[in-house]
Amino acid sequence: RIKMGFEIKVEIKDEVTKKLNELTSKINDIKPLLNQIGYTLIEQVEENFENESFFGEKWTPLTTTTKRQKEKKGYKKILQNRGTLAESIDFTIRNNKLILGTNIKYAPIHQFGGVAGKSHTAKIPARPFLPIKPNTQELPKETENEILEVIKSFFEYNR
DSSP: OOOOSEEOOOOOOHHHHHHHHHHHTTOSOOHHHHHHHHHHHHHHHHHHHHHTEETTEEOOOOOHHHHHHHHHTTOOSTTOSSSHHHHHOEEEEETTEEEEEEOOTTHHHHHHOEEETTTTOEEEOOOOOSSSOTTTOOOOHHHHHHHHHHHHHHHHHTO
């Protein structure tokens, strides 16, 4: 059981919800499907960290000072000093709902941006790693498409 540091609720709309409702009405246990969707989302998060981008849109580069400090310590990638944040992303299934999140308390500031530090003067740009758009909290089209593919494959295999 994972303990979430923050949780984001995303309503899946339109085609994905319609298809999911239509297909899940035909089976009793959707946990295996939700597991497959969860692993698909984890893969997307891993790609975002690997590419330092959000579905191809590069994260804001580090400031020169921050970059130098990281390099002195041997760190090269944005948001990946020791890999704690990237490795903390996990999912759980409760009441036939998939919850993707992390227990890292500094995760929201990196996902959404904001101010940090003792005097709240350090401005941190949003560097979204979870597969939701930070401003609208909607799923990116790429995520919707992948979820649809997982659903289709699942039901083709489990006819």
